[in-house]
Amino acid sequence: TAGITQAPTSQILAAGRSMTLRCTQDMRHNAMYWYRQDLGLGLRLIHYSNTAGTTGKGEVPDGYSVSRANTDDFPLTLASAVPSQTSVYFCASSELAGPGRNGYTFGSGTRLTVV
Amino acid sequence: GQNIDQPTEMTATEGAIVQINCTYQTSGFNGLFWYQQHAGEAPTFLSYNVLDGLEEKGRFSSFLSRSKGYSYLLLKELQMKDSASYLCAVLDSNYQLIWGAGTKLIIKP
Numbered sequence: 001t002a003g004i005t006q007a008p009t010s011q012i013l014a015a016g017r018s019m020t021l022r023c024t025q026d027m028r029h030n031a032m033y034w035y036r037q038d039l040g041l042g043l044r045l046i047h048y049s050n051t052a053g054t055t056g057k058g059e060v061p062d063g064y065s066v067s068r069a070n071t072d073d074f075p076l077t078l079a080s081a082v083p084s085q086t087s088v089y090f091c092a093s094s095e096l097a098g099p100g101r102n103g104y105t106f107g108s109g110t111r112l113t114v115v
Numbered sequence: 116g117q118n119i120d121q122p123t124e125m126t127a128t129e130g131a132i133v134q135i136n137c138t139y140q141t142s143g144f145n146g147l148f149w150y151q152q153h154a155g156e157a158p159t160f161l162s163y164n165v166l167d168g169l170e171e172k173g174r175f176s177s178f179l180s181r182s183k184g185y186s187y188l189l190l191k192e193l194q195m196k197d198s199a200s201y202l203c204a205v206l207d208s209n210y211q212l213i214w215g216a217g218t219k220l221i222i223k224p
Contacts, residue, residue, distance in 0.1 A: 042119060042214030043158075043202070090157060098210045103148050103160035 002026050004107035006091050012113045013081050021076040021110050023091035031097045032074040033104065034058075034066060036087040043090065049074055050097040081114045088112075117141045119215035121203050126221045127193055135188045135201050135218045143208020149177050149188045150202040152217065158202055161188070190220075198222045 007022045025032065034046040045058030049068040063085060065077045074093075078085055088111050092104040118140045127133040139147070146165040150158040164170055164179035164186060176189040188201055200217040207213055 040216055042204075042216050043212075044214075045211070099146075099148060099163075099206060099212060101146075101163050103150065103163060104158075104212075106157035106159070108157050109155075 004091055004093055004105055006089075006107035006110050008110060009108070010111040010113075012115060013078075015082055015114055016080055019078050019081060019112075021078075021089055021091075021112070023074045023076065023107060024072050025074075025091075025093045025105075026072065027093060027095075027105065028071060029093035029095050029105070030071070031094045032068065033092040033094075034064070034074070034076045035090045035092060036060065037090060037109075038087050046076065046089075081112075083114045086112060086114045117205075117207060117213050119203055119205060119213055121201075121215040121218045123216070124219045124221065126223060127190075129193055129195060129222055129224050131193050132189065132191050133193060133220065135190070135203075135220065137186045137188070137203035137215060139184050139186070139203070139205045139213070139215075141184075141205045141207045141213055144181060145206040145208065145210060147177075147179055147186050148204045148206070148212070149186075150204065151199050152202060153199045161201075193222050195222050195224070 004025045030051045033048045035043040047066040049055045052071045091107040120138045149161040152158040162177040169178045174191045179186045200219045202217045203215040204212045
């Protein structure tokens with residue numbers, strides 16, 4: 001089924017360690033996004049990419065980095081994890097920059113616990 | 116600052132109708148979205164409103180009043196599978212999506 005694949009599904013990570021969350025889409029969408037979702041808060045944008053080769057900072061970019069070497073892949077890296085980065089991370093995509101009339105397509109999420 | 120307000124939780128009965136409200140205060144407005152999110156799953160797109168009025172899509176309808184900064188999602192003939200969180204999001208003047216915290220809808224038999 002076409003869509004977005006995220007890996008891993010869940011992870012427990014020791015504080016100070018690095019980790020890359022993977023995101024791959026097969027819809028040839030130009031734009032991709034990384035969000036975090038925390039209880040009681042709305043989805044918050046971490047980083048985005050409007051097209052391959054470009055990236056931008058969202059609302060909460062500190063402690064995270066991204067790259068967009070090609071259309072399909074948009075990995076999110078935590079260089080040195082801290083407990084406040086415990087969250088559920090969603091990757092999303094859209095055909096063009098911005099949600100348009102059809103909104104974003106979301107991956108199934110990665111549940112990360114930093115201890 | 117920018118703000119999206121939704122009730123935290125609502126309870127309704129199977130077969131009934133429920134209305135989930137969303138009020139927003141954002142820097143500009145370029146559209147409002149509703150998403151459904153089942154526990155432990157990804158949000159899925161339900162509706163998009165950019166003009167005032169009601170958009171109907173099967174059992175779900177979404178209403179927008181831009182002058183009041185207000186929207187609602189109306190769910191008819193509720194089914195147990197409608198138990199989920201419903202997220203309201205507004206596209207602001209910078210074309211950034213501002214998300215509400217979501218409304219958890221509990222359906223009882």
